[in-house]
Amino acid sequence: MSILSLINQTNGGMIPHYYKEMAEGEMVTRILRIKQKFGEKLFIPGHHYQKDEVIQFADATGDSLQLAQVAQANKRAEFIVFCGVHFMAETADMLTNKEQVVVLPDMRAGCSMADMANMQQTNRAWKKLTEIYGDTMMPLTYVNSTAEIKAFTGRNGGATVTSSNASRILTWALTKKERILFLPDQHLGRNTAYDLGIPLSQMAVWDPIAEELIYEGDIQDVKMILWKGHCSVHEKFTVDNVRNIKDRDPEINVIVHPECSHEVVMLSDYNGSTKKIVDTINKAEPNSKWAIGTEMNLVKRIIKDHPDKQIESLNPDMCPCLTMNRIDLPHLLWSLEEIDKGKPTGIIRVNKEITLDAVTALNRMLNIS
Ligand code: 13P
Ligand code: SF4
Numbered sequence: 001m002s003i004l005s006l007i008n009q010t011n012g013g014m015i016p017h018y019y020k021e022m023a024e025g026e027m028v029t030r031i032l033r034i035k036q037k038f039g040e041k042l043f044i045p046g047h048h049y050q051k052d053e054v055i056q057f058a059d060a061t062g063d064s065l066q067l068a069q070v071a072q073a074n075k076r077a078e079f080i081v082f083c084g085v086h087f088m089a090e091t092a093d094m095l096t097n098k099e100q101v102v103v104l105p106d107m108r109a110g111c112s113m114a115d116m117a118n119m120q121q122t123n124r125a126w127k128k129l130t131e132i133y134g135d136t137m138m139p140l141t142y143v144n145s146t147a148e149i150k151a152f153t154g155r156n157g158g159a160t161v162t163s164s165n166a167s168r169i170l171t172w173a174l175t176k177k178e179r180i181l182f183l184p185d186q187h188l189g190r191n192t193a194y195d196l197g198i199p200l201s202q203m204a205v206w207d208p209i210a211e212e213l214i215y216e217g218d219i220q221d222v223k224m225i226l227w228k229g230h231c232s233v234h235e236k237f238t239v240d241n242v243r244n245i246k247d248r249d250p251e252i253n254v255i256v257h258p259e260c261s262h263e264v265v266m267l268s269d270y271n272g273s274t275k276k277i278v279d280t281i282n283k284a285e286p287n288s289k290w291a292i293g294t295e296m297n298l299v300k301r302i303i304k305d306h307p308d309k310q311i312e313s314l315n316p317d318m319c320p321c322l323t324m325n326r327i328d329l330p331h332l333l334w335s336l337e338e339i340d341k342g343k344p345t346g347i348i349r350v351n352k353e354i355t356l357d358a359v360t361a362l363n364r365m366l367n368i369s
Contacts, residue, residue, distance in 0.1 A: 015106075019330035024053075027333045031057055034336045042339070043077035044332075045070055045092070047084035048274040049295045049324040054083050054332055063275040064088060064143050065162040065369060068362070071095050071102075079103060079339050082348070083327050085111045089348040090147045094355045095362060102348045103339065105331040109323050111144050113259075116229035117184035119148045121208040125227075126156070128211065129181060132219060138177035140169060142185045143365075144231075147350045147358045149183055154361035163258050164273035165369045166192040172368050179222060181206070184229030191258045191265050193224045200262075233321045234259035237293040241315045242267040245291045254314060255280055256293030264293065274298060284309055296320040 019027075035042060035057065045067045046058030055061060060070045071080060071092035080102045082089035086109060093102040129137060139158040141149050150160055157176070161169040170192050173180055182189030190203055203224040204215035215222060237260045245252055246267075254268040255277055265271045270280060277294055284290065286308040292299045293314035303311045338345045350358070 015331060015334045019334050022330065022333075024329065027329045031329075031333050031336060034340050037340070038079070040076045041078045042336075043071075043074050043080045045080065045082055045084065045088075047088060047324065048278065048298045048301075049321050050083045050327060051297050051320075051325060052301060053329045054327055055301070057332065058083060063162065063164055063273045064091075065164045065273070066275060068092070068095060068143070068162075069366065069369075072366070074100075079344065081105060081332070081335055081339070083332065085109045085114075085321075085323055086348070087111055087114045087144055087146065090350050091143060091150075091362065093348045094147065094150075094350050094359050101344055103335050103344050104327075104346045104348050105335040106326040106328075107346055109326040111323060113142075113144045113185055113229055113231045114146055114149075117141075117145060117149050117208065117227055119146075119152065122149060122152055122183065124211060125206055125208060126152075126181070129206070129213070129225060132213070133179060133222075136178040137181050137225070138173050138179075139181045139183065140173055140189075141183040141361070142166075142188055145184055147354050150361045151354045151357035153183075154357040154359070154364075158361060159364035159368070160361045161188075161192075161365060162273065163188060164275055165365065166258070167195060168368055169365055170196060174223075179225065181225045181227070183227040185231065185259055186226035186228055187230060187234070187261055187265075188258050189224060189226040190262050191260075191271065194262065198223050231259040233295055234293070235261065236318060237261075237264050237314050239263045239267060241293070242291075245312075245314065249289065252289040252291050252310075253284075254291045254293065256314065257295075260293050268293065278302065281306060281309065281311065295324065297324070 044057055044059050046055045046061045068091050072095040080092055082092050082104055089102050089104040139153045139156050140161055141153045143160050143162050159169050202221055204213050204222045205226050205228050207228045242254055255270040256268045258271045281302050289310040291312050291314040296318045297320045299313045335346055
């Protein structure tokens with residue numbers, strides 16, 4: 001679902017202006033009061049990219065896989081107020097009971113990468129690719145995709161992946177089918193396949209706008225068909241960023257998210273999900289030096305949590321993920337107060353048919369993870 005359709009779907013509800021003018025202390029007090037009142041009936045998962053002002057209220061924090069797992073495991077909460085982006089809230093809705101209500105505090109919190117693959121494009125791509133490859137393909141989709149794309153994947157024998165299990169899921173998929181259509185992030189697809197020993201010469205790119213397969217050799221040699229999508233935050237980390245930092249100080253360890261380009265990942269020392277980045281720095285030696293290539297709210301938090309280490313952003317001009325940043329203190333308080341009044345706003349509810357097939361893809365992933 002595009003960001004525009006999300007906004008149009010907000011029950012006509014925009015945040016009342018007075019929330020924007022409220023003092024921070026007042027908002028904190030009100031949020032704490034509601035959390036206390038609801039107890040276990042309210043559950044707030046928070047993705048690592050959320051702002052500190054929001055993350056302080058999270059009952060669980062983590063990467064996309066961890067947040068999907070905790071949402072699925074939680075059977076007590078009546079309301080799940082998801083502090084993350086739309087595809088994460090959709091996943092939580094699909095993995096929880098139908099009585100549980102999932103709320104996204106700001107409907108404008110989409111993910112530009114997830115918007116890079118829609119159903120019309122995907123159906124057309126699958127038809128054209130089937131004409132070339134017959135029944136030899138399995139679709140895999142990064143969880144950063146709409147519920148419809150996950151359902152398409154489930155219907156066609158495939159699974160979802162996250163950045164922390166992509167390697168395991170791709171290994172499984174390649175035991176079932178000869179080639180993979182990987183949506184919508186070409187970089188995670190390329191980085192994961194390369195790590196598993198698939199050479200770049202066996203990877204093609206599907207351009208959903210031009211509707212063509214970009215490949216120079218014999219198309220029958222292709223094993224990975226990479227959807228031409230990317231993350232606009234992670235594409236800002238460049239080869240020059242890594243070279244400049246290494247030239248300045250060869251002792252600096254560079255760790256990046258696998259949504260970065262293949263060239264950047266190859267020059268870096270480590271790569272992995274947001275959980276892997278957090279865990280790696282937690283375990284690092286005091287005084288060790290790190291440059292991190294991921295979203296800025298997380299990098300700033302890691303820097304603050306580790307005064308004993310020298311940590312910086314791989315790109316000094318980096319900014320946060322703007323859609324993740326839509327969730328702020330006023331929106332969190334507003335969504336909690338609407339729940340308290342008995343008229344929750346920003347409800348995420350995926351229709352039954354889509355849920356059925358999407359959960360097939362999600363469960364294949366969760367069972368292998
Ligand atoms: P993680 O699953 O690594 O948290 O990544 C989610 C994401 O959107 C990264 O941009
Ligand atoms: Fe989407 Fe990129 Fe933001 Fe992650 S960082 S939520 S992939 S736009």
